[in-house]
Amino acid sequence: GNLFYARAVKRFSVGSLATVSIIFAIVGAAGIYGIGVLFHEIQLYILIPLFSLMSLGIGVLTPATTTILMEAAGQELSGIAGATLNANKQIGGLFGTTIMGILTTNLSHNWNMVIVVAFLVNxxxxxxxxxxxxxxxxxKE
Structure with missing residues (x-):
């Protein structure tokens, strides 16, 4: 995703790349959620493409949102913007880890349900x- 973003940002606006990447992430996660709801077991040949699509979306979204934030902050506020971005990523990681830990702990008797609920949250x-x-x-572009 990051390597794709580096090339694509030269041809497309950051906002459009962010929009498409969010759509990819939603489609991938919703697909995994839907397959988990419809079938008791998720086959790898279905899971891998959907997870790859979601990961590509996240891989493009991360640098796109960083670019949007840094451009909005401008040169004089770039230091505080970068620090705020890093702090927010760490806080988001803590929330995500906590939510997934709670789901896994409480639903570990049914791994299909863990997948369904986890990707619904996603x-x-x-x-x-x-x-x-x-x-x-x-x-704001």
Whole structure:
């Protein structure tokens, strides 16, 4: 995702790359969620492409949002913007790890349910990201 972003940002706007990457992440996570709901076992030949699509979306979204933030901050505020970005990524990682730990601990008797609930949470978070970004970021380019 990061390598793709480095080349694609020369041809496409950062906002459009962020939008497409969020869509990829949503489609991948929703696909895994849907397969988990429909079938008791998820086959690897279905899981791998969906997970790859989601990972590509996240891999492009991360540098795209960094670019949007740093451009919005400008040169004089770039230090505080970078520090804030890193702190927020760490806090987000803590929340994500905590949520997935709670799910795994409480649902570990049924791994299919762990997958279904975990990817439902992912879909909800990606949609929230999309809504927030479209409201506050994309119009600022």
């Amino acid at each position: 879909v909800i978070m990606y949609i929230a990201t999309w809504l927030i970004a479209s409201r506050y970021l994309y119009g």
